[in-house]
Amino acid sequence: xxxxxxxxxxxxxxxxxxxxxxxxxxxxxxxxxxxxxxxxxxxxxxxxxxxxxxxxxxxxxxxxxxxxxxxxxxxxxxxxxxxxxxxxxxxxxxxxxxxxxxxxxxxxxxxx
Amino acid sequence: xxxxxxxxxxxxxxxxxxxxxxxxxxxxxxxxxxxxxxxxxxxxxxxxxxxxxxxxxxxxxxxxxxxxxxxxxxxxxxxxxxxxxxxxxxxxxxxxxxxxxxxxxxxxxxxxxxxxxxxxx
Numbered sequence: 001x002x003x004x005x006x007x008x009x010x011x012x013x014x015x016x017x018x019x020x021x022x023x024x025x026x027x028x029x030x031x032x033x034x035x036x037x038x039x040x041x042x043x044x045x046x047x048x049x050x051x052x053x054x055x056x057x058x059x060x061x062x063x064x065x066x067x068x069x070x071x072x073x074x075x076x077x078x079x080x081x082x083x084x085x086x087x088x089x090x091x092x093x094x095x096x097x098x099x100x101x102x103x104x105x106x107x108x109x110x111x112x
Numbered sequence: 113x114x115x116x117x118x119x120x121x122x123x124x125x126x127x128x129x130x131x132x133x134x135x136x137x138x139x140x141x142x143x144x145x146x147x148x149x150x151x152x153x154x155x156x157x158x159x160x161x162x163x164x165x166x167x168x169x170x171x172x173x174x175x176x177x178x179x180x181x182x183x184x185x186x187x188x189x190x191x192x193x194x195x196x197x198x199x200x201x202x203x204x205x206x207x208x209x210x211x212x213x214x215x216x217x218x219x220x221x222x223x224x225x226x227x228x229x230x231x232x233x
Contacts, residue, residue: 054218101159
């Protein structure tokens, strides 16, 4: 199974300041079709998860452009350019390159 | 608009069974793979099982293999999860998800609100 490791566990951020979350996979996420199926999800308190970024760097429909994803191979990053109050929640990376699909442990973003 | 609505959760004794349902709308159900993902109270997300569009391919997490069965009824636009021999560690909110979107090759873009399954330990 591919193990997804996120850092940090918690990220206290000042409103309007950037935030960055790291995710590392235990093996390459490059699929046989050449795509890397690394996604980022946001889960606000009491809500189901919401897809933010797919295939490393593509913003899903309706996601603000302050969210961006980058990386390749086994190292990936989610960046929030300017944290807003509605960004509070837990962020998960996820790989869907192969079964079993696996999630990182989550990073809690909170306001300082 | 894609909509996924889970039902069937509740309190069940250890060793018991439960069937979850997920009613889908807003897309051509029979064309898409679907998945169940669960989240234990205060914990992270865990993929449970997926089912291909035809229903022929059904991978499972090791933690549920042999106890849970995923299925779909393409005539009713409904996804199911039959859970048996339930344990305390199966206590979780179970989410139904649309696993893949053809338009952009995204995965897990759509989630239901979830249904809570409680198995006292």
